[in-house]
Amino acid sequence: MSQEVRGVIAPGKDEPVRVETVVVPDPGPGEAVVRVQACGVCHTDLHYKQGGISDEYPFLLGHEAAGVVESVGAGTTEVEPGDFVILNWRAVCGQCRACRRGRPWYCFDTHNARQAMTLAGSGTELSPALGIGAFAEKTLVAAGQCTKVDPDVSPAVAGLLGCGVMAGIGAAVNTGQVGRGDTVAVIGCGGVGDAAVVGARLAGASRVIAVDIDGRKLTQAESMGATHTVDSSATDPVEAIRELTGGFGADVVIEAVGRPETYEQAFYARDLAGTVVLVGVPTPEMRLELPLLDVFGRGGSLKSSWYGDCLPSRDFPMLIDLHRQGRLDLEKFVTERIALDEVEQAFDRMHAGDVLRSVVVF
Ligand SMILES: [Zn+2]
């Protein structure tokens, strides 16, 4: 029997989101229905609403979520009803070339639910954000999108690992491979940048330099563990980072903005043979121009980090453990807990830079 639940829909380009009744089918083979307990408001949800990702309206928004598995379809072995899970958008296939080569975080055939959720009444098929659609009391996903973790943590905190916080921590730990004693700079200190600061500290960096044009964000980055801050609206960040690293530049520079100007800063703010990690998401029209001789002469590596190069089955339980041990304070990322019908206002506050994360709690 399909069920009717309330969910947040983006009906069309730039139209305000609204709560509608959504039909959630019973899980088919390899699928699961999850009772969502919490779902964070991410920039990607706003991009869907604005038409920046695709034009397959209406979207069922929300993808940074945790909840409890309610039912599973035939042949499902990954999870069972009652499991506390974080939803992920990287349910790896195990069969593609990347998976077979042992690099499943590059999987290019990740799984989503095969059946569609629909709008009650019209029967219009919904496109779930990142194949999840968790601003809803219940959602239908592929079972592999559910990662079971210790239930002894708040859902609002656990859900954050499903997207932005994982992207930032992973950019430092997985992609940047920050090691003990490294110097790290993070350019752009929103949710993902702050998580990169946290990741760099977890990995044992000796200095973590936070760079932003907004003083409030720098203060926040300090509370996340940044050892130094640079206001790049007033100071040349490349010079400042060099000064703070004995004239060398940082070993790893994480670009969490996704713009050519800040990428260039990252490129020149690293030490010779250092690493640049791009985790900020650029737009299609952006172009990068660098002297090729500098790319050659400065050596090192220029990397991109998709979803923090995470493997949910490996990284989510590990990070939840660190949180439970008191070594990773995820609660700091939750600015406010809101109701399902407050997502539109949460977008405004996020856009204004007033919040790190608003989390819908059911
Ligand atoms: Zn694969």
Ligand SMILES: [Zn+2]
């Ligand atoms: Zn996201």
